[in-house]
Amino acid sequence: MADQKIKKVVLAYSGGLDTSIIIPWLKEHYDNCEVIAVAADVGQGTELEGLQEKAIKTGASKLYIEDLKDEFVNEYIFPTLKAGAVYEGKYLLGTSFARPLIGKRLVEIAKAEGADAIAHGCTGKGNDQVRFELAIKAYAPEMKIIAPWRVWELKSRDEEIDYAEAHNIPLKITRETNYSKDKNLWHLSHEGLDLEDPANEPQYNKEGFLELGVSPEQAPDQPTYVTIHFEKGVPTAVDGKETGGVELIETLNKIGGANGVGLADIVENRLVGMKSRGVYETPGGAILYHAHDVLETICLDKETQHYKQQVALKFADIVYNGQWYTPLREALSAFVDSTQQTVTGDVKLKLYKGNIINAGVTSPYSLYSEEVATFGEDEVYDQMDSQGFINLFGLPIKVKAMLDAKREKK
16 A cells, blocks of 8 residues: 655544554655645634644644634624525534635645645545545645545454554543534534434433523523624624624534534535434524524515525525535535625514524514515505405416316316
8 A cells, every 4th residue: 555655644633533644654665755744723622632642643744733713703604594594494504614714725735835645534325525635636736645544454343442542542432422523613512422323312411412502491591692793694702792693603602502403413415425423413504594584684685595595505505515616616605695685684683491582573674564565554565456356367377277168167
């Protein structure tokens, strides 16, 4: 397997089980090549602690820790939020839109370092291998990509732990707590162990399982109200306090997590063809998606709103499939941005034991007219006009029924 041409490899590094053992594995199989680890800070917090020492100790020549949080929020999260893109009705794409950003930064560092290859720890069964590699192809089409999970002799996470123990690599997990997790500013995903069987209920109340919040049962008995302000589809303030995007999401994660909102238990269709079961925590994201949808109900006209719902389905597929750097995604984002010019206003929500409940919405661009919609007396809408409208709208149905009746008599 050794390749004499591979002298320097840039590795997407998280310090988790997979990437921890990949460093020594690369050096063993590529003639003691130099390994440069890159950890992208997309809001995983304490998971970045101790990575410098660990990466060097396990054989890396250096570690980059890249703060990508602002770019992540403004260039990936908010465009997807504005699109209203949700994969298969529930998944708010937390892992999906982080990978293209990380992949782009890997290429930038690989070029600066003169690396011969980029490596990642994604499995051959997952979606992330596609997301990373499509980003690499977009920015470095000739770059060699090394994906150890496709070729190495290790066939399970248990065998990975055996390898780590044999090479004296410290791990933060045990065989009993060996969930596969991905955490960033937007969400936390849980896969593996008991979750692999869809018949098993997630252990929301088990200590240590949830990290971003509590289960609905453990949430307060009193509701929490929160008001979010949007400017052209972008959230800019919570309860009247203007903040940047990163702080805004962190604030809503705390509020939503405390009230048990944003939990999703999904059996989803992976890009590679299989179904997989995952549990996602997205408290702040769930609040923002709900609020944005509510605001659009009064700010968008019917035809735009309905067509945008179709676009959202395609946008979600594109993001999920790792096709962020494509002409179609850029074109759809341009359409979405056009629709958001009047999506400005305030949305008040009530959070209660896992539920997000509408509590009021206002906008200077509202298309809702109480004078037109009222059940009371008004001088704007002549109800007799509806008779002619229904006659014309129902004309095809009436004609078909009349002709069918004639044919039946023959």
